[in-house]
Amino acid sequence: MISISHLSVAYGAIVALDDVSIEAPTGAITAVLGANGAGKTTLLRTISGLVKPRSGSITANGHALIGERPDTIARLGIAHVPEGRGVIAEFTVEENLRLGALGAKTNVTAGLEEQYTLFPVLKERRKQYAAQLSGGERQMLALGRAMIANPQILLLDEPSLGLAPLVTQDIMNTIKTLCANSGLTVILVEQNAKSALKISDYAAVLHVGKSIAVRPAAEVAADESLRSYYLGMAE
Amino acid sequence: MIANILTNRIVNDIAGGTAQGVIIGLVALCLVLVWRATRVLNFAQGPMAMFVTYIGMTQMDHHANFWVAAAISVAVGFIFSALTEIVIVKPLYHKAEINPIVVMVGMFTLLEAVASAVWTNIPRYPTAPFSSINFQSEGNPTGLSPLSTFQIGAALAIMTLVAILFNYTSLGLKLRASALAPEVSKLLGIRVGRLLTLGWGIAGAVGAVAGVVISLNPGGLAPNMLDAMFILGFIAAAIGGLDSPLGALVSGIVIGVVMQLINDYWNSNYADMVAVVLLVVVLMLRPQGIFTKNSTRRV
Numbered sequence: 001m002i003s004i005s006h007l008s009v010a011y012g013a014i015v016a017l018d019d020v021s022i023e024a025p026t027g028a029i030t031a032v033l034g035a036n037g038a039g040k041t042t043l044l045r046t047i048s049g050l051v052k053p054r055s056g057s058i059t060a061n062g063h064a065l066i067g068e069r070p071d072t073i074a075r076l077g078i079a080h081v082p083e084g085r086g087v088i089a090e091f092t093v094e095e096n097l098r099l100g101a102l103g104a105k106t107n108v109t110a111g112l113e114e115q116y117t118l119f120p121v122l123k124e125r126r127k128q129y130a131a132q133l134s135g136g137e138r139q140m141l142a143l144g145r146a147m148i149a150n151p152q153i154l155l156l157d158e159p160s161l162g163l164a165p166l167v168t169q170d171i172m173n174t175i176k177t178l179c180a181n182s183g184l185t186v187i188l189v190e191q192n193a194k195s196a197l198k199i200s201d202y203a204a205v206l207h208v209g210k211s212i213a214v215r216p217a218a219e220v221a222a223d224e225s226l227r228s229y230y231l232g233m234a235e
Numbered sequence: 236m237i238a239n240i241l242t243n244r245i246v247n248d249i250a251g252g253t254a255q256g257v258i259i260g261l262v263a264l265c266l267v268l269v270w271r272a273t274r275v276l277n278f279a280q281g282p283m284a285m286f287v288t289y290i291g292m293t294q295m296d297h298h299a300n301f302w303v304a305a306a307i308s309v310a311v312g313f314i315f316s317a318l319t320e321i322v323i324v325k326p327l328y329h330k331a332e333i334n335p336i337v338v339m340v341g342m343f344t345l346l347e348a349v350a351s352a353v354w355t356n357i358p359r360y361p362t363a364p365f366s367s368i369n370f371q372s373e374g375n376p377t378g379l380s381p382l383s384t385f386q387i388g389a390a391l392a393i394m395t396l397v398a399i400l401f402n403y404t405s406l407g408l409k410l411r412a413s414a415l416a417p418e419v420s421k422l423l424g425i426r427v428g429r430l431l432t433l434g435w436g437i438a439g440a441v442g443a444v445a446g447v448v449i450s451l452n453p454g455g456l457a458p459n460m461l462d463a464m465f466i467l468g469f470i471a472a473a474i475g476g477l478d479s480p481l482g483a484l485v486s487g488i489v490i491g492v493v494m495q496l497i498n499d500y501w502n503s504n505y506a507d508m509v510a511v512v513l514l515v516v517v518l519m520l521r522p523q524g525i526f527t528k529n530s531t532r533r534v
Binding site for chain 2: 082
């Protein structure tokens, strides 16, 4: 369970998040939807300690996160797959995965085996540089590198970015399976609302820095009035 | 036949040039290590190495043997460089790029002044456990002495150690990740700050090895002993590509050999100039350096 309350973040004079409160229940996927510039990425970066908020609080599994360093937060079991996936292009697939295990201090050999079973394509390409992977493979590598840390909470920033619709569907299904199998708590930030809502249990909408609703995903999907917000066409 | 080759003038120049070249490569390696880790050009690298070499090698005045004195230099080199990163450089990471440069130039001046005050400008000559008389082949001198063989061996050994550490160990993977992608590394739980400090420490230890090896040259141990070497090391690093440890080594050796050949066949006054000309030509044709892979970085 991760609970964000009254969170405000500003970059200088520009307010990125304004009194945002969102709760993501344990073992569920909570989608955070919104148009470009709605503050979605800022939200995740604040959770993982990369951005210092102006006010508000974030607690995850009983730990207060505000003020902690990003690496400390990561070792608390919070994995963040950043926008653009954060795969290190100069490293091989296996080096990227090993790095994930080393950072979280989990068993490297067992972790590699587990991720290779989950993502056979990564095993095939384990000696290749990440720069040579396709977009979908990179996303799998980013997911594998996050999962090798055995996290309790997974933060995903736009996993569908730059992927073909079929590949996006594949990645979304993988996320759903990961969550179902391991009791993982997921916050899924997406512009691609349709794909995200398909696999999510709950959904919140961010609109120019304000959170609009945290409701069951099916309700949000059916709500015509909200659709204009997350499609970015609201006034 | 073999004797002829061993005493051939050009072969001798190449051997002697290599002995100086690996030291240039070592100085360049320090610069590359620090640059790769923290994007700081450490202009104080030379004086820092000089300073810790003094601290170690002057222990020989107090009856320490050469190896103990060298080990002290290297250990102090590690600690001194790591502390420099923590105290002086860390607060400058998010400032303008010129700030660390100015600070390190200031450190350069300060350390040389302190060294002159403490140890005077008169060179000292630490006794090497190796002879500097060249090996003979059928009565003629070859290009190498036991001492220069040791200098080459020590430089290559330390470079090999650094290469193994960075490329084949878990610690090396974390060090490279912290340098390449600090933010992503933090998100994976890597203690990036600590690893960057360690990177500086390793560079400081490598610099101390260079200092010890250079203090055995005819110029001896003096406050300005690394100034010329630092400039050549800087040129080597720039030619090889500031991101390439292998490039640092190779261009260091090339510069050493070319300078030796110019010394021998032309005029020693032109040797330094040619190194600078080499730098200008490389920077004009391939500004990123010869060994840097020209790829856009995606993280």
